[in-house]
Amino acid sequence: MQPAYIDTYYSRTAATSEHYPQARGRIEADVCIVGGGLAGLTAALKLTRSGRKVVLLEAQRVAWGASGRNGGFVSAGYATGLAAIERRTGPDQARELFRLSMEGVEIVRNNIQELGIEDAQPEPGIAKALRYDSRGALQAASERQQREFGLQIRYLPRDEVRALFVSPKYHEAVLDEGAFHFHPLNYGRALAREASRLGASIHEHSPVMAAELDGVRKIVRTKEAEVVAEHVVFATGGYTGGVLPALKRAFLPIATYVLLTEQAPELVQSAIRTQAAILDDRRAGDYYRLVDGGNRILWGGRITTRTTDPRDIAALLRREMVTTYPQLTSLKVEIAWSGLMSYARHLMPQIGQWKPGVWYCTAFGGHGMNTTAIGGTVIAEGIAGENDRYRLFAPFDLAWNGGIFGRTAVQLTYWSYQAADAAREFRSR
Numbered sequence: 557m558q559p560a561y562i563d564t565y566y567s568r569t570a571a572t573s574e575h576y577p578q579a580r581g582r583i584e585a586d587v588c589i590v591g592g593g594l595a596g597l598t599a600a601l602k603l604t605r606s607g608r609k610v611v612l613l614e615a616q617r618v619a620w621g622a623s624g625r626n627g628g629f630v631s632a633g634y635a636t637g638l639a640a641i642e643r644r645t646g647p648d649q650a651r652e653l654f655r656l657s658m659e660g661v662e663i664v665r666n667n668i669q670e671l672g673i674e675d676a677q678p679e680p681g682i683a684k685a686l687r688y689d690s691r692g693a694l695q696a697a698s699e700r701q702q703r704e705f706g707l708q709i710r711y712l713p714r715d716e717v718r719a720l721f722v723s724p725k726y727h728e729a730v731l732d733e734g735a736f737h738f739h740p741l742n743y744g745r746a747l748a749r750e751a752s753r754l755g756a757s758i759h760e761h762s763p764v765m766a767a768e769l770d771g772v773r774k775i776v777r778t779k780e781a782e783v784v785a786e787h788v789v790f791a792t793g794g795y796t797g798g799v800l801p802a803l804k805r806a807f808l809p810i811a812t813y814v815l816l817t818e819q820a821p822e823l824v825q826s827a828i829r830t831q832a833a834i835l836d837d838r839r840a841g842d843y844y845r846l847v848d849g850g851n852r853i854l855w856g857g858r859i860t861t862r863t864t865d866p867r868d869i870a871a872l873l874r875r876e877m878v879t880t881y882p883q884l885t886s887l888k889v890e891i892a893w894s895g896l897m898s899y900a901r902h903l904m905p906q907i908g909q910w911k912p913g914v915w916y917c918t919a920f921g922g923h924g925m926n927t928t929a930i931g932g933t934v935i936a937e938g939i940a941g942e943n944d945r946y947r948l949f950a951p952f953d954l955a956w957n958g959g960i961f962g963r964t965a966v967q968l969t970y971w972s973y974q975a976a977d978a979a980r981e982f983r984s985r
């Protein structure tokens with residue numbers, strides 16, 4: 557069953573709305589990509605640029621999934637921290653993976669510049685803010701990241717953070733000046749436009765229903781078409797179905813929500829006085845930023861294993877916003893929506909070759925803007941035989957998601973995190 561979602565949402569904010577034809581008949585290709593989110597689109601563009609004949613099949617519309625609905629925060633790192641990665645890979649490979657995550661940020665930045673994607677509206681700066689006093693730990697951690705990876709991170713003491721984010725909640729923050737935020741749907745559509753211009757065949761409303769993956773030439777079937785290709789890439793994110801059962805068993809769909817307020821420049825700027833975006837450091841905390849030239853707030857938050865939408869997404873998020881910024885009590889919400897992320901149990905992306913010619917590129921969690929760029933890139937490099945950097949992700953395999961027990965564990969963990977965050981915030985008052 558298709559998860560429920562609000563469909564009158566993000567697409568209203570898009571600059572353009574090209575349509576791509578449904579796939580029909582027999583189509584021959586070098587590579588068939590299943591899923592038109594940023595992972596699939598990045599791979600499609602790179603493979604097309606390297607001369608491969610690419611067919612991309614998207615069940616709905618280009619960037620219809622998480623890639624078009626997300627908060628637009630682009631920063632280095634993964635959904636899990638360096639220490640957890642190190643425990644599985646050792647320090648050297650963990651550092652290499654982190655540097656790859658930085659490369660992901662640059663891939664997105666370069667695409668925006670080189671393709672002149674003005675409606676991606678990139679704005680520099682993402683601040684990570686704490687609701688408690690870390691007693692030097694935040695500053696020390698940011699200095700380490702600066703030293704080890706050259707990230708441009710600036711520590712913001714309490715006075716400075718409260719001057720930019722006018723909330724009594726925040727105690728300190730770090731501002732990553734090399735990170736940025738942008739309009740992800742406009743970016744995704746621009747990648748599709750460029751891939752199509754260079755010769756990729758992009759098809760919307762073409763859900764893949766079955767695949768024969770054993771032969772040298774694989775066959776991928778939609779209702780109206782049969783694509784025959786040497787390579788198949790599954791990039792179906794949190795909307796992954798049962799076409800490749802190993803993939804379905806290996807991820808948990810996790811929902812998160814976003815709202816967009818009405819236009820009220822004076823009111824929103826009474827709360828947020830910077831173009832930098834803010835990430836509330838509570839585990840699964842809020843993420844928000846000014847959009848539309850500082851006229852509105854885009855506010856995201858909450859995570860849940862419930863994949864059908866509650867009726868009151870806007871009210872749920874609005875409560876968080878007003879608790880943080882009481883001066884926004886009269887600010888109205890214009891639209892709200894949900895999206896599904898794909899999480900593996902190890903919280904790292906799942907990137908690799910399942911069997912010869914069958915690739916997977918998924919599970920980017922809540923950190924997909926830089927990591928889909930990496931995933932699409934290293935898979936394309938692997939298919940083109942340029943290198944095997946995709947093997948860096950081998951320690952993070954298609955482990956079983958734990959089924960219903962996995963879901964319950966995630967929800968319980970989230971609630972216990974919320975409780976721990978609330979206690980820590982309370983102690984810092």
Ligand SMILES: Cc1cc2nc3c(=O)[nH]c(=O)nc-3n(C[C@H](O)[C@H](O)[C@H](O)COP(=O)(O)OP(=O)(O)OC[C@H]3O[C@@H](n4cnc5c(N)ncnc54)[C@H](O)[C@@H]3O)c2cc1C
Binds near residue numbers: 796
């Ligand atoms: C509300 C929200 C806020 C977020 N905020 C941020 C953020 O600020 N920064 C950040 O880094 N990350 C963020 N994320 C995470 C990020 O958006 C995702 O990790 C990333 O977009 C995943 O991209 P993807 O290409 O793997 O999947 P998706 O973008 O979900 O694309 C998968 C596509 O596959 C298609 N598909 C599925 N099955 C089939 C099939 N059988 N046949 C054909 N097509 C199929 C779907 O229709 C979908 O379009 C957020 C996510 C959400 C939901």
